[in-house]
Amino acid sequence: MVAKPGLDGHDRGARVLARCFRDAGFEVIYTGCHQTPEQIAAAAIQEDVDLVGLSCLSGAHRYLFPRVVELLKEQGADDITVIGGGIIPDQDFQMLYDAGIKAIFTPGATLDTIVSWVRTNIRPRGV
């Protein structure tokens, strides 16, 4: 699931990625913009996804990304991996890793790099 948390409308990256994963043979859900962390967690659980990719370019990732992980955990779905991308300053990486974000991709990452990371690191849940 590719998700856009918060009020940020910069969705070019998220939409390119959603299409790229679809073309690579994945089943993709794209939430559209302006989702609250609560909506994202609920959708991830309801749709039984294996991976949530969060995209944020507004600077609000410091609150929004950890909040999604926290909500998944509270609802017993901490086996759903969460990764993130967007405009993320280097100094925020550690804070996001500590909060449970498993990988962060920033501008310049190729589509191949991201797809390969997912193929290597994500196994379908419950299989």
Add this chain to the structure above:
Amino acid sequence: MHFSPETLNQSAGLTAKWEDEVRRAAERNPDEKARWSTVSDLEIKRLYTPEDIGGTDFARDIGAPGEFPFLRGNQATGYRGRCWTFRMFSGMGSAQDTNTRWHMLLKQGQTGLSTAFDFPTLMGYDSDSPKARGECGRCGVAIDTLDDFRTLMEGIPLDRVTTSMTINPPATALWAMYCAAAESKGVPLAKIGGTIQNDMLKEFIAQKTFMCPPEPSVRLISDTVEFGTKHVPNWNTISISGYHIREAGSTAVQELAFTLRDGIEYVEDVIRRKGLDVDEFAPRLSFFFNAHIDFFEEICKMRAARRIWARVMRDWFHAKNPRSLWMRFHTQTAGCSLTAQQPYNNVVRTAVEALAAVLGGTQSLHTNSLDEVLCLPSDHAVEIALRTQQILAEETGVANTIDPLAGSYFVESLTNRMEEETWAYIEKIDAMGGMVAAIEKGFPQLEIADAAYRFQQQIDAGEKIMVGVNKYATAQKQEIPVQDINEQVEEEQIARLAAVKRSRDSRTVKRDLDELKNACKTGKNVMPFCIQAVKDMATVQEICDVYREVFGEYRDPGLY
């Protein structure tokens, strides 16, 4: 253009000879790549000759500056009579932080202001809304009430400096604050000048700061156009924007076509809904384009834009006032062309893009700072960006003469081609029933998504180059200072808002909002009600909540 048969004969002969030479040379030394195209993937020929502009009629298609079809500019005097406005888009943290930055920019020779609001303000939420968590002051200034707005404008001479505000769904509320702030300083509405972006169609298409569905969104825009026409005659009530369409990944032609078709939609709506004559309001319509990295494509896009708009206004809407035919526009260099890698290279990109905007005849310009890929601009970075424009204006001589590239076989030919492709899109959208209908079908959104995806694939395949990203990359990181937004901004802003809410008369606010609701329902112009409400300290969100309640909320269909 008319060339004598002798010239065309000579040209054909010389071109044939040249082609032979190219073939011979290419056998020894093949071209470095098979296909040469613009950043938008328009294929470009190796050489352009008189034959490429043989169909161009000088009087009909080129003409003189200040004359139809305005290809060469709106002003007969070019930049000699009036240089473009140095207008840096800025906003950060609190109203106080932004006001400090503005005074710094004005001191450094900036000639117009341009406001970046934070996401809660852009989306019509107050700083204390749960939806605003983590966003307050982050990518622009947080404004909740007239109290903040007055702080923002402190010491700014409203009768002399024009201010642009990038605000869309809550445009009525923020413009009302500007009007109220001016009145309280004793500056009459007839004296203030500036721009509200107030272009909702491109929000659905590209930028995605939307609130109500397209139809009522357009109605609110027509209210502002009507109010401006009658009471604030020097205000540009819409800035019909291609910038965000391009940033979302469109091609240059898509940017041109969708922007112009949006403009047509607004003109039709104002005429139909408000019964205004086109010449009463069209002179105050303004535009906003992107200056991307492909130098000639951008120059041609801007030249074509002026000519198409003049034709639309004259031939479709029968405008008589020459000013109605003018396409006046602001330009911003392309944020999406900048790279986080080797950020100092961004200074060079921005300079080239700014030069294209000037050669394209922009009236106003924002130059991006080298650090905008990473954060809001630092003082140092924004100063370099402003100086870039000042060097172009004062040192390079590019402002000496008007439209210096006119008559170039390549430039005129590419200008013509972009105009033709734009008309094809406009016809397609007309056939769908107009832009609102096209948006509902997802047409422009998916056209842009296709182009964005294609570009990313070309980057990944090395067919298009971004220096420092997919070529000439280095392991060594260039560290630059990053502007940080104080984490306390959110807390302090929420406290300020709470204080305003405590001190205002809540019954008066409630009455104002009820009257606004009534105006929304009955089709009365909302602007006078907004101005009254903000004077009584109604918040941005309270006004927008009225719109959400009456008109409903638009949800992103999430097309990709």
